[in-house]
Amino acid sequence: MKRLLIAAGGGGDPITAALLHAALHGPDTPALVLTYAWERLVVDPVPGPRRVTDFTGTERAAPGLALVTPTTAPIPPAGSLLPRLSGELRPRLGLLDPYGGTLGLARQISAAARWCGTDRIDLVDVGGDIAARGDEPTLRSPLGDALAVAACAATGIPTTVYIAGPGLDNEVPLPVLLPRIGEPVFTLGAMRTETVNGIFDWHPSEAGALLVAAARGIRGVCGTRDAPRPLLLDESAANVHRLTLERVLELNPLARALAGCSDLDEAETVSRTVCGFSEIERERHRAAHAAATVPPPPLPHRPRDTGAALTRYTAWERDTLADGIAYVTTRRIVEELDLCAAEAGDLFAALRTAAPVRRVPPLWRLAAAPPPPAR
Template sequence: MDSFEEVFDCSRALVFGIGGSGDVVGTLPTVRLLEQHGIETVIGGLAWERSIVDPQPGPRSIDELDEVDRVSESLALGSGDTRTHDGIAFAETAVASCLGCDVAFLDVTDGAEGFGEGLETACDRLDIDVVIGVDSGGDVLASGSEPGIVSPLADGISLAALAQLSLPTCIGMFGYGSDGELTLSELHRNVGSVAADGGLLGAWGLSPMVGDELERIVEEIPTDASRLPLRVSRGDVGTHSIRDGKRTVELTPASTVTFYLETATVANHSDMASIVSGTCSLEDADRRLRSEGFDTELSYERSRDDDG
C-alpha cells in the first residue's frame, strides 16, 4: 500500500485492536471513516484482558469462549453475551453491546505464524479485502531499544502476522503517546524513521461526532490509551497520570489523530516483530522475546499470579 486512499477502493475491512484490552476502542475513528466511504467493517480485538479484569495470565483461546461463532482458528464472531467459560467479559464484549453489532475476537495463542494463517482463512471466509491493525498509544512503533516497553508480545505477534498476509494491510496508530510506553521524543524519532522509508500513508483526526460515541464506550471500558485522546479533543492537553498514577504521559493534539502506516515498513523497524516471526505458539514467541532481554506482559501477569 502506497497511500491510505487505496483502502477506499476496498469493499469490506477488518479493523482490530492489536494489543488487546482497550485497543479495540481505538478502532472506532477508523471504522467510522471507512463506513463514510461505503466500506463495510468488522470491528475486533485480541481476546486478552489486563490482569485487573481477567486474573488468568495471558490471552484466551477461542476454545475458552462462550457465545461465539468460530470463523477460523484465529477469529470468532461474538456479541455482548460473549464471555469466557469462567465468566470473564472482554472490552470487545462491551463494544459489541454499545454498538449493537457482532465483534471479532482474535486468538493469538498459536503465535505469529498461526495467527497469520488463521487471519488469512477468516478474511477469505468473511470476504475481507483489507485489514487494519490499530494500536492505541504508539508502542507498536517501538524499535526494541526503548526502556518503557511493557507489551512487546501482543504487538509483536500482531505486527508479524499482519506482515505475512497476502491481502492489503496497514497499521493505525491512535492516541499518540497515550499509553506511556514510548516518550514523545521516541515516538517522533520512530515515526520519522518510518516516514523516511515511505511508510506514512496518511492520517485522520477524531471528529466531535465520533468523539461523542467514543465517550459512551469509554464509560464502560477501563482504558487509558483510548480514553485520553477524547480528553485532549475537549482541550485537556498536557500531562496526565495513567495506570493508577504509576505513569505520566504528555499529550498533544496529535493524540487525537490516527496515523496510518505501511505494515511492512513498521515491521522492518521492529525488533519484536522480527523476533516472534514464524512462531507457532504463544509460549515460543514469549520465550524468544525473553531470551532477547524483553520483559513481556505474559511474564508480568504470571508473576502477579504467583504473588497472589
C-alpha cells in the first residue's frame, strides 16, 4: 500500500506534500503525490495547466494514471520543473490533468487510489488559499485548489486537508485565515526539511521556501517576488492545520460551485462568477503582454558580467533593507536583478565567500539584518 497525497495548487504544493508525508508517516513510507503541471510563467511560458499529452516520457502506471519521472519532458514551448522534482522527492509524482474538470480529476484520483491500494487521501496546501471564500482582495490563484477539493469530494474517498504555513502564499491575510482553520495540529521542525535540501536553489516556489525557512527557525521580515507586501516569519509560519473535507467545502464556495464541472472552460466560467476573475485569463494577459513588450533575450549566450551583477546587487540590497526586509528568496534576487544563470551562480558564490552567514538556506540574509537564531 502507498499513501496518496494530492498537491492542491501550484509548484510548491508537491514539495510541501512530500514534507508533510515525511512528518506524518516517515520519509521511507511509500507514497504517491498527485500534482498539477501548473507552474509560473517564469518556468512555463504557456498560460494555464499542462495536459498529460503536453509531456513525453510519462509512465502509464494504470489507466487514468500518468507518473512523472526524471526522463519525462515537456513538449516545447511548454516548460516544467516536475521531471527534475521527481528525481529529488522521495514520493512518486503523478500528473493531474484538469482539462476534464472536476469529474475528470475525480476519475484520475480514483485510479490513483486503486493503484496505491489505499482508501484515504491527504490533500495538502501551503499558505491556505484552499480556505478562501473568493472575495479576498489579495486572492490570486483559487481555481486549482478548488478543483482539487471538488474532485476529492466527487470520489467519495475519505479526505483530510492539511494547510501548512498559513498565510505564506500571501493570498488570504493571516488574521482572516486563522479563525477559519482552527488550531494547528503540529509544527514542522527543521529535521523534517532535510529531504528537500537544495531544491530551492533552483525551484522558484516562494511559499514552499518560506515554510522550510520557518521550520528551520528563521524569523524576521521576508520579501518575496510574487507578493504585494513582505511577510513576517514567526512561530505560526511553520504550523500545520488539519481540516475535514466537509469543513473546507463549507469555507470554499468556488469548490462547492465546481461540483459536476466537466471541463476546464466551464471551471473558468464558474471562477469568474464566484470570484470575479479567472487566473488562467490573467496568465494569458501577462504572457501576451510579455511577448509584446519584452523580446526574449538570448540568455544562454549573454556575456557574464559578475562585477556588474555584484554592483547591482549592492545597490538593490541597500534599497531592500530600507524597506525593512531582512531576508529574501533566491527567486526575488534573480528576477529583480535580471540575472542570467551564470551571473546568478557567480553572484551567489561571491556572497557565500565574502560572508557565509548571508546564506540561510533556503533564503538569503541581507547585510545589515540581524543574524538568524542558533539552531
